[in-house]
Amino acid sequence: xxxxxxxxxxxxxxxxxxxxxxxxxxxxxxxxxxxxxxxxxxxxxxxxxxxxxxxxxxxxxxxxxxxxxxxxxxxxxxxxxxxxxxxxxxxxxxxxxxxxxxxxxxxxxxxxxxxxxxxxxxxxxxxxxxxxxxxxxxxxxxxxxxxxxxxxxxxxxxxxxxxxxxxxxxxxxxxxxxxxxxxxxxxxxxxxxxxxxxxxxxxxxxxxxxxxxxxxxxxxxxxxxxxxxxxxxxxxxxxxxxxxxxxxxxxxxxxx
Amino acid sequence: xxxxxxxxxxxxxxxxxxxxxxxxxxxxxxxxxxxxxxxxxxxxxxxxxxxxxxxxxxxxxxxxxxxxxxxxxxxxxxxxxxxxxxxxxxxxxxxxxxxxxxxxxxxxxxxxxxxxxxxxxxxxxxxxxxxxxxxxxxxxxxxxxxxxxxxxxxxxxxxxxxxxxxxxxxxxxxxxxxxxxxxxxxxxxxxxxxxxxxxxxxxxxxxxxxxxxxxxxxxxxxxxxxxxxxxxxxxxxxxxxxxxxxxxxxxxxxxxxxxxxxxxxxxxxxxxxxxxxxxxxxxxxxxxxxxxxxxxxxxxxxxxxxxxxxxxxxxxxxxxxxxxxxxxxxxxxxxxxxxxxxxxxxxxxxxxxxxxxxxxxxxxx
Numbered sequence: 001x002x003x004x005x006x007x008x009x010x011x012x013x014x015x016x017x018x019x020x021x022x023x024x025x026x027x028x029x030x031x032x033x034x035x036x037x038x039x040x041x042x043x044x045x046x047x048x049x050x051x052x053x054x055x056x057x058x059x060x061x062x063x064x065x066x067x068x069x070x071x072x073x074x075x076x077x078x079x080x081x082x083x084x085x086x087x088x089x090x091x092x093x094x095x096x097x098x099x100x101x102x103x104x105x106x107x108x109x110x111x112x113x114x115x116x117x118x119x120x121x122x123x124x125x126x127x128x129x130x131x132x133x134x135x136x137x138x139x140x141x142x143x144x145x146x147x148x149x150x151x152x153x154x155x156x157x158x159x160x161x162x163x164x165x166x167x168x169x170x171x172x173x174x175x176x177x178x179x180x181x182x183x184x185x186x187x188x189x190x191x192x193x194x195x196x197x198x199x200x201x202x203x204x205x206x207x208x209x210x211x212x213x214x215x216x217x218x219x220x221x222x223x224x225x226x227x228x229x230x231x232x233x234x235x236x237x238x239x240x241x242x243x244x245x246x247x248x249x250x251x252x253x254x255x256x
Numbered sequence: 257x258x259x260x261x262x263x264x265x266x267x268x269x270x271x272x273x274x275x276x277x278x279x280x281x282x283x284x285x286x287x288x289x290x291x292x293x294x295x296x297x298x299x300x301x302x303x304x305x306x307x308x309x310x311x312x313x314x315x316x317x318x319x320x321x322x323x324x325x326x327x328x329x330x331x332x333x334x335x336x337x338x339x340x341x342x343x344x345x346x347x348x349x350x351x352x353x354x355x356x357x358x359x360x361x362x363x364x365x366x367x368x369x370x371x372x373x374x375x376x377x378x379x380x381x382x383x384x385x386x387x388x389x390x391x392x393x394x395x396x397x398x399x400x401x402x403x404x405x406x407x408x409x410x411x412x413x414x415x416x417x418x419x420x421x422x423x424x425x426x427x428x429x430x431x432x433x434x435x436x437x438x439x440x441x442x443x444x445x446x447x448x449x450x451x452x453x454x455x456x457x458x459x460x461x462x463x464x465x466x467x468x469x470x471x472x473x474x475x476x477x478x479x480x481x482x483x484x485x486x487x488x489x490x491x492x493x494x495x496x497x498x499x500x501x502x503x504x505x506x507x508x509x510x511x512x513x514x515x516x517x518x519x520x521x522x523x524x525x526x527x528x529x530x531x532x533x534x535x536x537x538x539x540x541x542x543x544x545x546x547x548x549x550x551x552x553x554x555x556x557x558x559x560x561x562x563x564x565x566x567x568x569x570x571x572x573x574x575x576x577x578x579x580x581x582x583x584x585x586x587x588x589x590x591x592x593x594x595x596x597x598x599x600x601x602x603x604x605x606x607x608x609x610x611x612x613x614x615x616x617x618x619x620x621x
Contacts, residue, residue: 052468052469071473072468072469073468073471073472073473073474074471075469075471076469076470076471081469081470082469084465084466084469088463088465088466089462089463089466090458090459090461090466092458092462092526093462096268097458100455101455101456101459101467101470103452104452104456104459104470104472105470105471107452109451109452111448111453111484114447114451114452114453114454115444115448117450117451121447121451122266125265125269126265126266126269129265129268129269168471
């Protein structure tokens with residue numbers, strides 16, 4: 001059964017139809033990539049899936065559960081984690097603190113228990129840290145563990161954001177342009193990590209990315225969208241060769 | 257900054273980082289416990305005022321410093337705490353339940369108000385909370401059975417553990433009472449900050465969208481923070497009532513709300529230390545100015561007392577300088593001094609060069 005099913009998803013902002021009848025399914029364990037020109041509605045689809053936006057039509061089913069009208073803060077608990085195109089980290093906290101906030105959806109203590117710091121709270125804090133340290137090891141962040149985000153280089157922040165998403169023990173991770181602004185070497189690392197997430201952690205990855213070399217390397221399937229509508233679906237090579245995709249990126253030949 | 261070797265998760269979880277850190281606070285605590293013998297009655301009273309304002313500052317720090325929601329209305333919650341406490345005590349309640357009742361009442365009223373008010377942000381939130389502060393002045397006059405109307409109410413002496421505690425008759429006992437309440441609240445505050453709820457507050461402050469995407473119920477986190485903040489401020493209000501011995505509608509003017517906000521900004525937004533540093537400045541600066549004025553009068557023959565409003569102007573100047581040169585407040589200064597001492601002689605000048613930061617909450621909703 002598909003992990004994520006998106007059916008006829010639409011949203012309009014005023015008169016602009018940002019997403020217009022997009023349907024796709026993501027199978028467990030695959031890397032599925034959305035590509036398309038700027039303003040095609042890729043990030044909007046992400047925001048719809050993570051319930052930050054209210055769709056005007058359509059349905060989103062995750063793991064057999066209809067999440068179309070679920071409040072945004074309940075999505076993480078089901079196992080959907082995400083990163084943002086413009087890094088949205090908690091700048092005044094350390095890397096460790098950021099990852100621990102990633103564990104928020106797995107919390108099992110109430111505020112009045114935390115106020116008294118009952119033994120139960122300490123046990124749960126230790127458990128959170130154990131899992132967070134695994135993520136730190138996985139993404140090789142040990143050197144930055146206690147550093148404040150505000151002082152970190154851009155490339156590291158991108159990785160920390162992925163680490164924060166992984167800390168919530170997701171089944172599906174949404175990566176919004178993981179390689180934007182990264183150097184060639186950092187993009188290379190990103191490709192390895194995405195492969196590791198798929199193979200070692202058994203995660204399903206839904207990704208938006210412009211860097212076609214990264215896309216072709218890691219994706220099992222690619223969906224091209226333009227102006228909120230789906231254009232073509234297939235492997236990276238098939239999508240790149242599709243005339244409609246070329247037209248969306250480059251325009252049509254001049255006809256006299 | 258220190259390169260302490262961490263070998264257990266508890267090293268990060270514990271309140272004190274190792275023995276030296278614990279010892280520092282043990283010394284501070286010992287000094288505070290010995291204060292009645294070290295200070296005269298007048299200065300003990302001032303120190304008690306510092307404790308009470310620290311408590312109020314902690315309350316505001318929780319919502320403004322750690323959750324990023326500005327409040328210009330916290331004097332209202334001091335008023336609620338103060339009047340609840342006095343009204344209940346005058347109806348024969350024991351001090352402790354009356355004190356708890358003032359925290360609970362402020363907390364519940366805060367929770368009710370927070371839902372509509374915390375939908376706003378930035379300047380709109382500031383105006384809404386300011387309105388709260390203005391309304392409470394009128395409420396304090398109208399609700400005469402509770403607040404004593406224009407005349408206000410006088411604080412009855414506190415009977416506790418077979419002792420009669422009164423700010424003037426037994427200043428030591430009142431000082432210890434305030435210290436005990438403050439220490440308990442501070443410990444609770446720190447506990448909250450090192451667990452999931454506290455982290456969710458910081459998340460809401462720094463980026464509401466990603467907080468939501470990570471499973472933080474933003475509305476609930478704000479409500480919890482606001483009502484806990486109001487409860488702490490309510491406690492401070494109750495203690496303030498006993499410190500001032502009498503309260504009426506004039507005790508909790510808008511000016512108090514503004515002073516409280518200044519206190520946490522000067523102290524350093526987003527740090528527990530900041531609430532304490534700010535309280536020390538707010539309470540002791542007028543004293544320092546008065547001492548300096550007397551000194552200039554007597555020694556140099558400069559009659560500063562002839563210029564009214566001098567202390568207010570100095571206070572304002574200090575805040576201006578603080579905001580321009582040290583936005584992290586006194587806590588920032590203290591942090592730099594500490595780092596300089598720890599790293600001596602390796603401290604470099606550019607170590608704390610500021611990078612431009614802004615609250616993302618303001619940018620993206």
